[in-house]
Amino acid sequence: MEQNFSFFTRLSMAIKMIFSGSYTQELFINMAPKVEEPEEVEQPEIALQENSTDSAMQLLAVLQKEGRLIDFINEDINAFADEQVAAAARVVHQGVKKSLSEHVTFQPVASVTEGDAVSLAADYDRNAYRLSGNISGSAPYNGTLIHKGWKVESLSLPAVAEGTDLSVVAPAEVEL
DSSP states (O other): OOOOOOHHHHHHHHHHHHTSHHHHHHHHHHHSOOOOOOOOOOOOOOOOOOOOSHHHHHHHHHHHHHHOHHHHHHSOGGGSOHHHHHHHHHHHHHHHHHHHHHHEEEEESOOSOTTSEEEEOTTOOTTTOOOOSSOOSOSSEEEEOSOOOEEEEEEOOOOOOTTOOTTOSSOOOOOO
């Protein structure tokens, strides 16, 4: 027995079929253009070296001793007024600056003034310069110097007695 469906019933059934998941998925799979998988670019192997943490811990200890940097960083400053935070930051800044000037000599990476135009050749030092913004194409890259960067020219940390636990960057203080 043949069923006679009205036009609107047939239209409703067709719409339901078109928008059902399996029919739509099959339709789009067949209609989608074939995309070739891009070739994998071989990444050069980078040899990582283990670094001693001793110097880093010594530097943290120096920054804590003079600038109380670790105390400041670990303090919840949200509980204080902006004026109190600013006053504390000024003291920390002075102490850290003093410590760094005694133990580290910095030199700018770039010799031009921030905001000036710079051009980086194809063999530019990727450790010394970080590209940002709209990076496309290949070197030479022309842009604007946003930050001159810093590199350590010399580092002179205090001598440490043998057996010193350098992980203790700020000993607990006990007043007697």
